[in-house]
Amino acid sequence: MRMYNPPHPGEIIKDFCIEALDLTVTDAAKSLGVTRKTFSALLNGRSGISPEMALRLSKVFGRSPEGWLKLQLQYDLWKAQQGIDLKSLKRIKAA
Amino acid sequence: MRMYNPPHPGEIIKDFCIEALDLTVTDAAKSLGVTRKTFSALLNGRSGISPEMALRLSKVFGRSPEGWLKLQLQYDLWKAQQGIDLKSLKRIKAA
DNA sequence: TCAAAGTGTAACGTATAACGTATCAGGTTG
């Protein structure tokens, strides 16, 4: 697992889907078939890449749906790691 | 993306964590630090592997947290694909 | 200068999901 704070996926989307293609947020949201509000929340880290959104991103901007979701996976894992105490859990070894 | 119906992750957990180690559901839930209800729901496909659960599974049964979550990712993607119509979305090409 | 466009975000509603406690019904087993 990564030790550093991974960027939220919205930053990657902003860089590679909006700025690189010189799109507006409004137009990109329309192309994805979601509201501007939904896409803005994703871009600004207030929501994550859902499985449905991964399919939309894949269709409109390319890359695999899995690729988009793995981005989110890394971020979610890092966040979950911050807020959970697993010190009391013990490894179960095979009999 | 896989074309076939992927098993829900609970089946894999049941095979590799419960039956292979000859554990009871109750004891495995205790080891994971969750209630029997929560773990039973996971085993029987009524809930998925959350990021937090992935960390618990990794600590107690081994494998990477990413590995557990990718299992869930494949399943979620397959399900999302079933219930969404993206035919109207068009690929945006680079300028 | 003024209007239009782009943007972030708020309120409010929907649906889904993961977790908990408490409880019940059914099965197995010593």
Add this chain to the structure above:
DNA sequence: CAACCTGATACGTTATACGTTACACTTTGA
């Protein structure tokens, strides 16, 4: 028969993704 394991329910909390509507701000072009 009693103890245990299991699946499932009802009820609650918290969180998230998505929608519509609306507001305030900035930038840009006629």
